[in-house]
Amino acid sequence: MTVVLRSPQELRSWRKQQKGSVGFVPTMGALHSGHEELLKQARRNNDVVVLSIFVNPTQFNDPKDLEKYPKTWDADLAMAEANKVDAIFYPRYDEMYPDSYRYKVTENSYSNLLDGAHRPGHFDGVLSVVMKLFNVVAPTRAYFGEKDFQQMTLIQGMVESFFMDLEVVPVPTVREEDGLAKSSRNVRLTSTERMQAPAIYKAITESQTADEAAERLTAQGFIVDYVTDVGTRRFVAARLGDVRLIDNVQI
Structure with a gap:
């Protein structure tokens, strides 16, 4: 029986009553098979598994994007x-931000690149x-998908x-059969857009250079924010x- 804590x-x-290792999967809900792979790894490697579902307003620079973010509680609970x-x-905003976001964590280098x-x-x-989530859950291991590679890094x-006592475990990107990376945002694609979307994976894996991949995507109707090679990715x-x-992708 899964307990829901608000x-x-x-x-x-609740955490004080648990014994053994704790695997943690932080999410914003709208769970898909990519999230499920994180949960499976957490379950295999830990005595206790905690999932968080919190659509975090402070990471949305576009209020419309926040409004449109899919919410699928019943399906998430079933998974x-x-x-x-x-x-x-499953906390509320005022529980997570009692200070109204006066205090924040800022990284001053890599976070200014790419996304x-x-x-x-x-x-x-x-x-x-x-x-905040790490401080409350106190996990042994936390699981993150490589699709959000910059975030994970x-x-x-x-x-x-910050000398935090936990291990961050990377999990390879889970893809649809046509190569499209699993994402909660995919459900917002129209049927036509869904057919176009796998061109992203094809472009970044088949092109010799990042510029060539960007040109391919632009020619196919995408509005490209960036295609960039950093290190071996x-x-x-x-x-x-x-x-x-x-x-x-690895290159």
């Missing part, structure tokens, strides 16, 4: 129960809420910089209609 106080009280999640942390360059304040919101850096963010999609 406040940090409830979760901390949690099917994967033997012990507890869901950070196009979404001002986004990673401040991500890092701030993840630190920043969280790993935060954990190291190629990153992309592009829009179809009003849906912004991101991906990255």
